[in-house]
Amino acid sequence: MFITMILNNNLNSKNFNRSKKLYQIKFFEEKLSNGLHVILHQDKTNPLVSVSVLYHVGSKNEIPGKSGFAHFFEHLMFEGSKNVKKGEYFKYIASNGGKNNAYTNHDETCYYEILPSDRLPLALWLESERMLHAKVDEESINIQREVVKEEKKMRVENQPYVKAISEIIPSLLFKKHPYKYPIIGLYQDLDNATEADYREFYKTYYVPNNAILVVSGDFDMDEARKLIKKYFSSIPKGKRNFRMKKIEEEPMKKEIFYTYIDKNTKVPGVFLSYRVPKLTSKDSYVLKMIDHVFSSGESSRIMKNIVNTKQSASYAGSSLDTMEDYGIFMIYGLINPGVSLDELTKIIDDEIDLLKEKGVTKYELEKQKNYFEKKFISDNYSMSGITANLSYYSLYYHDADLINTDIEKYKNISPEDIKKVANKYLNKNNRVRLYNVPDNDHTNNK
CATH class of the missing domain: 3.30.830.10 (Metalloenzyme, LuxS/M16 peptidase-like)
Structure with missing residues (x-):
């Protein structure tokens, strides 16, 4: 384990004026033994906490014939877990006065919550369940397969200009790189993906050593660190080396x-x-x-x-x-x-x-x-x-x-x-x- 305390007193630039110093963000960083990168920013101004888990996985991590997996998991990981019943992620957060959501892009997938500060243990427990016990089963997959296909129909197929921007242009700009594929995936790939395919993707990428956990807001530093270790330290480290070989495109020579x-x-x-x-x-x-x-x-x-x-x-x-x-x-x-x-x-x-x-x-x-x-x-x-x-x-x-x-x-x-x-x-x-x-x-x- 390594621990780094960032106090931000010695900045690289010596020309910061007094007004800028008012906006300096202090934070604490550590890495758990399983590779989970933890960043904590304490601010007791309001009785709220913001929690996010950022996974370094997006559409660029997908292989030909299996597009849309990262975006699919953005949906699937709200289905429930071993200890969270189907559809209860949102209920837990809403009933405790908070809000939550997620997003996916080409390079990352992020899950986040904002809650009253005394509900920090709840947010950490829910995210640890998502990381360790997400429901990746046939029933959940079939439900979300139809949800994603309907989303694609509404947001891409039935909207002006969107297909050109999100699918056609990237496929012409990139010949080798996975950026050529749409984040939401292709219909045939959604239809052909199996439970085993999704389980392998989950086991590979949704692991602590491929994630960054950030907590900002009103909390006790020592208590937050103990809670994070309680909920996350026992989650096994992923076995894959996440340093991807960069796929380089040839320079474009003509329009x-x-x-x-x-x-x-x-x-x-x-x-x-x-x-x-x-x-x-x-x-x-x-x-x-x-x-x-x-x-x-x-x-x-x-x-x-x-x-x-x-x-x-x-x-x-x-x-x-x-x-x-x-x-x-x-x-x-x-x-x-x-x-x-x-x-x-x-x-x-x-x-x-x-x-x-x-x-x-x-x-x-x-x-x-x-x-x-x-x-x-x-x-x-x-x-x-x-x-x-x-x-x-x-x-x-x-x-x-x-x-x-x-x-x-x-x-x-x-x-x-x-x-x-x-x-x-x-x-x-x-x-x-x-x-x-x-x-x-x-x-x-x-």
């Missing part, structure tokens, strides 16, 4: 063009999607700022120039999906009447080229730095935000103390960084250009 006929939409749209670096890369921080320059608020470039001034698009914007191994930067627009998809593409490309050539103004850069500093402080304002950030920095950077210092990376971004990163990644030979068209309008491209 990939694709037309997707979407039965759910009446307005054609263009989606320009670029493969960009992993979330821990310095370039990823710069791309976040570029994303906001393009489409954060009415004064952003895309909204001001393309939507409001030129009125070429009824709606347009950008987004950055940051992931552990790669990222996806997307710029999109839905055409106005009388504008073709090719015309809108050219107008968007003109905005990209302007940024690559001229960069950003001093005002734009300062505005974005102020935005990210404000967001950095507000994200650490609530116990649930602190819990999420401690998990995030610990998982991806192996340094939870970045919760206090990561803002410096944004503050150090220069105008030259913006131009350099835009020229490096926002190129036609590094993208998928997808036209999403109604089934009666698929001639409105080239």
Whole structure:
């Protein structure tokens, strides 16, 4: 076992002013003998505790033919356990004045609760049951199989643009990496998965040495540590070595063009999607700022120039999906009447080229730095935000103390960084250009 006490008095940056010190997050870290990483942040301001268990497993851990497993377990692990009856996870939390939920993405699955502080033992017991005794049986699997298929039908199959964004574009951007598969999975994989398949996945990934437990809020430090050891220390360590060999994609050499006929939409749209670096890369921080320059608020470039001034698009914007191994930067627009998809593409490309050539103004850069500093402080304002950030920095950077210092990376971004990163990644030979068209309008491209 190793124990590290983080008091955050000796920060890497010596230039923190007095106001920043008010927001320093103190925390305690230790690892149990079974590999469970524990982070505790004590704050007695309100009589609440925020608890999360973050498993380092997402859709990228799935193999061909078995997509959707991580998302499936997000559902399945609410079915009950050896000592928790079917459907009682939510009842336990709600009847004790709390709330709980879970999420899955490409790289992680997280379960979390917010409860009155005297209910910390309940939250820890429920999470230990989930980790050790989750019901992975035929009945539970069949129930959740239908739930997930219905969710896919409602959120993907029957929504405009969603299938293009979540399935088609990733499958074109990535040829080898599992990021090519949708998080929710494919219908045939959901139908073909067996109880043995799910049991193997559970036994492999939902183990203490693949998890980070974070508790934030009003609790006694010694008591919390004893409770965590009581509920979690006896859970066996997983046998797998979780260091995955990185799957590297070949550089893209030319633009990939694709037309997707979407039965759910009446307005054609263009989606320009670029493969960009992993979330821990310095370039990823710069791309976040570029994303906001393009489409954060009415004064952003895309909204001001393309939507409001030129009125070429009824709606347009950008987004950055940051992931552990790669990222996806997307710029999109839905055409106005009388504008073709090719015309809108050219107008968007003109905005990209302007940024690559001229960069950003001093005002734009300062505005974005102020935005990210404000967001950095507000994200650490609530116990649930602190819990999420401690998990995030610990998982991806192996340094939870970045919760206090990561803002410096944004503050150090220069105008030259913006131009350099835009020229490096926002190129036609590094993208998928997808036209999403109604089934009666698929001639409105080239």
